[in-house]
Amino acid sequence: MLLPALDWHPQPRLERLHLDWLAHASVEVAVLRLDRIDPLISGNKWFKLLHHLLAAHQAGAAGVMSLGGAYSNHLHALAAAGKRFGFPTVGLLRGHPRETPTVLDLKAFGMTLHWLGYEGYRRRHDANFWTPWQSQYPGFWPVPEGGAGLPGAQGCMTWASCARDQLAALGWEDYHGWWLACGTGTSLAGLVLAEAGKRPVHGVLAVPEGHGVRQNVESIVSAAGLADPHYELFDGSRGGFGRVDSDLAAFIETTQAIELEPLYTGKALMLLKARVEAGAIEPGTRLIFVHTGGLQGRRGLE
Secondary structure, eight states: OOHHHHTOOOOOOEEEOOOHHHHHHTOEEEEEEGGGSOSSSOTTHHHHHHHHHHHHHHTTOSEEEEEEOTTOHHHHHHHHHHHHHTOOEEEEESBSOOOOHHHHHHHHTTOEEEEOHHHHHHGGGSTTTTHHHHHHSTTEEEOOGGGOSHHHHHHHTHHHHHHHTTHHHHTOSOOOEEEEEESSSHHHHHHHHHHTTSSOEEEEESSOGGGSHHHHHHHHHHHHTOSSOOEEEEEOOTTSTTOOOHHHHHHHHHOTTSOOOTTTHHHHHHHHHHHHHTTOSOTTOEEEEEEOOOGGGGGGTO
């Protein structure tokens, strides 16, 4: 049932980013454009889903179910994939029924929706959370929120080889590290595993420190058996996940060289600018910035 999906392997392009503040500091950045792999199944979400879908296929699953909010990029990608590749999907949503642009898309893609309220959604980490849903949807494969865990990280590991294959076209012989936004840490963990200590991975927290990103990364890295991970996390949350202050909004508006959104990529690039202008990144440094997508979610902020 899931074979058509498993045969799709998009290759994101690596493109130079031209910004005055980078040129002034003699820092070079190339962007891995996950946001441009597909009009609907965009960003890092497909890569985080891939190994979960592989496990579902190997188990002979009848469909796939997962969780998210009313603007969830993860559910949007899963529902779009189900529509395109012909497998049924179920979405368990945080909160109470509402019609956001994302929710309307989920319905149009054929995803069956259930609203859990807020208390019900908070129970998603309980050991028996999936039991009643698997009874209601026999044979459906449960995917953690956001495609998290080691399978999600394994899908992101391919970015490293994909980027390296395109270095020559940029005139680069090598690069010095990665820079990306972190919501759960799954994407960062995938790059940490792919680099295996060769180059650092710099993650910008889109959520406050207490949301468990560091613990998630450590859990994934430990499960993969990597003894010496090379990464660091910076707090770029600006006080909360969904908060968009005037400085962040102005930065996104004036950074016309690349399309950003305020929950992830805007925060990540804004903190990179602050670090560059503070002299924390040496001249001559070459970084790969991962555009993790999420542009469809901007519709809830407009």
